[in-house]
Amino acid sequence: MDAELFYVLVGSISVAAFARWRGWPAPLLVTVTALAVSFLPFVPELKIDGHVLLNLVLPPLLYSAALDVSFVGFKRSLPQIRRLGIWLVLITALVVGLVAWWIFPSLTLPGALLLGAIVAPPDAVSAAAIGRKLGLPRRVMTVLSGESLINDATSLTLYRVFAAIIAGGAFQLGASIWEFVVAVVVGVVVGLVFGILLHQLRIRLDDPVVIGTFGLLVPFGAYAIAEHLGGSGVLAVVAMGLYVGYNAPRTDYTTRQQEAPLWLSADFLLESFVFAYIGLQLPRVISDLGRESVGEILLLAGVVLVVVLVVRPAYIYPAHAWAMWMQRIRLRRWERSLASGDWERRERLEQERSERFAAKHPEPAAAGRQRRRPTVDEVKARFTEPELSWKDNAVISWAGMRGVVTLATALAAADLAELDDEASHAIVVVAFAVTVGTLLLQGLTLPALIRGLGIASDVDEEQDAAELAAVRARTRQAGEEFIERKRAVWEEKYGAADLAVFDRFAKRMTRVEKDTDRAQETEDSVARPTYEDLVALSKGWLHVRREILLEERDAGNLDEELMRELITAMDAEELALDTRGATRPQSRA
Structure with missing residues (x-):
């Protein structure tokens, strides 16, 4: 049985690999091949x-x-x-x-x-x-x-x-x-x-x-x-x-x-x-x-x-037709509720409950119970499912x-x-x-x-392009804010003499080793920025960008699959930093 199982594994993987090489659906080719092979007299029953x-x-x-x-x-x-x-x-x-x-x-x-x-x-x-x-x-x-x-x-x-x-x-x-x-x-x-x-x-x-x-x-x-x-x-x-x-x-x-x-x-x-x-x-x-x-x-x-x-x-x-019909009914009810003032009445009742609760418990926790009128877009997002043609x-x-x-x-x-x-x-x-x-x-x-x-996924591509442009603008802004904060820390730690190194690094994250070597060749009694300092700065910049992607994903502004692709690219950047650091010659004492 062990040998039979091994032969099945090797054979199925070989057929699937051939299907992937040819661009064919591997499950179908493996199934058809197994059906044909099962007729051979020397093939045992599994x-x-x-x-x-x-x-x-x-x-x-x-x-x-x-x-x-x-x-x-x-x-x-x-x-x-x-x-x-x-x-x-x-x-x-x-x-x-x-x-x-x-x-x-x-x-x-x-x-x-x-x-x-x-x-x-x-x-x-x-x-x-x-x-x-x-x-x-x-x-x-x-x-x-x-x-x-x-x-x-x-x-x-x-x-x-x-x-x-x-x-x-x-x-x-x-x-x-x-x-x-x-x-x-x-x-x-x-x-x-x-x-x-x-x-x-x-x-x-x-x-x-x-x-x-x-x-x-x-x-x-x-x-x-x-x-x-x-x-x-x-x-x-x-x-x-x-x-x-x-x-x-x-x-x-x-x-x-x-x-x-x-x-x-x-x-x-x-x-x-x-x-x-x-x-x-x-x-x-x-x-x-x-x-x-x-x-x-x-x-x-x-x-x-x-x-x-x-x-x-x-x-x-x-x-699907029934679900779309019920969805339209729920949306109409919410629109009528927002237009008729029912929401204001619920807000007043909620405010009265909050005030009574605050009178008995004067802690500030009751302030967070106030509700906000939802917008029409928020209501639609809550009650609608992705449209299928x-x-x-x-x-x-x-x-x-x-x-x-x-x-x-x-x-x-x-x-x-x-x-x-x-x-x-x-x-x-x-x-x-x-x-x-x-x-x-x-x-x-x-x-x-x-x-x-x-x-086709043309709509996905257009939406991805729009989301990508928005998230890039936000990550660029967050990265600039991060660099400005670190610039002040850098100047305080190493002095104004090495701000040129910092500025070159901030503009071009590549050529880190070259900038670091130049900085280390300057003989001075003050502390000099090291390669590890620049790597830490770069990783902090990547961390800020990742956090922005997660925030946009959680807020529903960035598709999760697109976010994973962007994070994969950032992972490659971080791997390059660590690999470059591991293979870099040791600094001179």
């Missing part, structure tokens, strides 16, 4: 327990994806993400379950609903890869990435509910809803606790190798502990990743530079293996079809595949490829003792057909759909 596969593959992939997701964008698009990640999964599971029960009654209703929960969640790995390559707008990428972070939690919770019913339990709607709520709350709390602890470690420990190692291990711990406590391990890992990713710019630049290639390599390895594993399951599926009910199972697989493809757009367009929704509707969660949960369900052989075989075959069918049908045609609709 068997891995579904639960083990989920526990080993899902946490790092989810955590890495959450690190890259813009938390600000995720928060703004949360209504859309929630509709897709929760309600669409529930509706898909219900529709698939009822259709499967009608076509294949021997599944029983709980078994059919279990099948629905298994095939419900899309895997956005391949969709995201295609979208990034073709330049999908950021608003679409945020929705797809956010959906993939939470739909697995919904699916796995439904899986647990229906598996418990199959095991002999009775279905109780209230108990099922309570289990879902507990899974969400416990999962998010556990994830935030792990995220806070990891972030504190990242800002206190000055060893990027150790921090990177902890980063690789912590997702497994958060997932396992959340599941042990009855929560959602998926949401625990997602919450931790969002928290750590949002606060990553506050850590040392060496930590960011260490973990970026680390997670890129981990993603490349795990994704290559996952899609190869999906393709290599073809022999097992064929062997399961060697039954008397082969016709019914194939019919069931084909119908479920069609249902999965149809339900997604049939839900997305009406749900019908073309955007067309891409989102067709980006519903299934992946490892569907196949792994199907393999885990096949091991349930309460399911008979025919039902378990049907679940595995249908899950395989839906996974491979969506990967090939949607994955191969999605690029053509994107090009045909003419969707």
Whole structure:
């Protein structure tokens, strides 16, 4: 088994590397190659327990994806993400379950609903890869990435509910809803606790190798502990990743530079293996079809595949129209409230409460309770979600490829003792057909759909240019203020003689070594500025610029992905400073 796993890893990585070299979607090529290789007689069947596969593959992939997701964008698009990640999964599971029960009654209703929960969640790995390559707008990428972070939690919770019913339990709607709520709350709390602890470690420990190692291990711990406590391990890992990713710019630049290639390599390895594993399951599926009910199972697989493809757009367009209609209603209510004087009445009541509170508690804390009338733009920002066109929704509707969660949960369900052989075989075959069918049908045609609709990120580029111009002006001003403050300190410490060195450095941050050497060649009894002084000045200048970027990000004036690109450039500047200092000859005594 060890040798087989090694061969699969090497083969899948080789195929994925070739796909990246040619500019092709690696997940699709790996899957197709694995399907073809599975027919070779000397290729053994790769068997891995579904639960083990989920526990080993899902946490790092989810955590890495959450690190890259813009938390600000995720928060703004949360209504859309929630509709897709929760309600669409529930509706898909219900529709698939009822259709499967009608076509294949021997599944029983709980078994059919279990099948629905298994095939419900899309895997956005391949969709995201295609979208990034073709330049999908950021608003679409945020929705797809956010959906993939939470739909697995919904699916796995439904899986647990229906598996418990199959095991002999009775279905109780209230108990099922309570289990879902507990899974969400416990999962998010556990994830935030792990995220806070990891972030504190990242800002206190000055060893990027150790921090990177902890980063690789912590997702497994958060997932396992959340599941042990009855929560959602998926949401625990997602919450931790969002928290750590949002606060990553506050850590040392060496930590960011260490973990970026680390997670890129981990993603490349795990994704290559996952899609190869999906393709290599073809022999097992064929062997399961060697039954008397082969016709019914194939019919069931084909119908479920069609249902999965149809339900997604049939839900997305009406749900989006309903959300836009409700959004307009809420905005009209707020506009009427602002125009009718309701806000003034609420302000007066709030002021009276503050005065009564201040009379009993004369501390100045009550002064901060006064409310300010919101502007129309602030109200719109609070109640509106990013606008999606019908073309955007067309891409989102067709980006519903299934992946490892569907196949792994199907393999885990096949091991349930309460399911008979025919039902378990049907679940595995249908899950395989839906996974491979969506990967090939949607994955191969999605690029053509994107090009045909003419969707591009031109709006993102224009917005990025405007935000970049504004933030550059602000950082330039903050940098000048920082330089002026340091100039006074420099003059006091080294005297007016060395202000020329300072001024040259302030104007041109390069040629630091040349300026420093000139300053050190002047023999005088007074203190002379050293290379370390100039490096400290440069790092302080970088720190001020980073703080401005964080402030603009937190205020919603700078897109988080653009902020990360700018901070990456600053990290490179700081690395150059440290590298130059490490390789520079020692100063003469």
